[in-house]
Amino acid sequence: MQREIRLGTEGFRGIIGREFTFANLHRLAEAYGRYLLERGGGRVVVGHDTRFQAQAFAQALAAHLGQMGLEAHLLPGPVPTPLLSFAVRQLEAAGGAMVTASHNPPEYLGLKFKDPSGGPIAPEEARRIEALVPEEARESQGPYRVSELRGAYLEALAQLVNLPALERLAQEHPGFTLFHDAMGGAGGGLLRRFFAHVGLPLRLVELRAEPHPLFYGVNPEPIPRNLAATLEALAPASPPSFAVVTDGDADRVGVVLAGGHYFNPHQALAVLAHHRFLQGRRGRVVKNFAVSWILDRLGARLGFEVQTTPIGFKWIKVEFLRGDVLIGGEESGGIGFPEHLPERDGLLAGLLL
Known part of the structure; x- marks a missing residue:
């Protein structure tokens, strides 16, 4: 008999190969698919972060949901969780599922479920999905679409940021450097792509930008004990430079100031x-x-x-x-x-x- 699956704050998480297995993923896919079909079906968006086997789990999830008759869209990844939420709204989807364990240690993986607003599911929705989890579910191979929405997401960010102020910053403080520590997570490279997208010549130094399933030996949570590399990189920097740190799925932010000072x-x-x-x-x-x-x-x-x-x-x-x-x-x-x-x-x- 399979273990009972209990959903937490936003979904499910467990240790890879113990609780988080392909067998349990298909059980969760079956439950989430049934839940969406109860509410009329439609589109569903799937994304994943940089964790071990996250892409394979996301592909299996999208295929299972597609086999159930949902219009499944897989974001080519890794992608940040906010991009998954943005895609749910952009595609007017019935929901979304992000394969991530967020800031948890690298041996964990999980699923975050999103409602049609792109936000976290409500407790009553989690309980309904939980109630629909079957004892077991076969692997299903259905159709899904690969939908690239990074450009649309970056343009949405551009509409919310004061670009002339950033341009003045670059002109008036030519020595300004923005550091971005992605901690090996899904935010890696996206600030660089953003500045290229909007044509801003800000100097950007990337730290731990390459996807890394072990997150360079730390938990991908932007708190001081995990930021020795960032604190060291900022120690010789002078104001107004600072570092933005994003967690494993880039929905959280940390800040390190010039001189290597943590800003909580x-x-x-x-x-x-x-x-x-x-x-x-x-x-x-x-x-x-x-x-x-x-x-x-x-x-x-x-x-x-x-x-x-x-x-x-x-x-x-x-x-x-x-x-x-x-x-x-x-x-x-x-x-x-x-x-x-x-x-x-x-x-x-x-x-x-």
């Missing part, structure tokens, strides 16, 4: 909230209860409401969909922008910083 997620979220307020944007700031009081103090000073939610971006997503939100974020560096996606995006957060 509470500070980064406060800086972005302040920046957007000064731009003239208004609305509530939504944070989970693990974020420090710095945002509450900023809200009291500037006059915006700060709303606190439980842990999990799915609760922040609910507030995004209700409207009147300036920014939302977590203590882990997951920061979202409601005009973009009801989901975190570490690359956009880095560009705005």
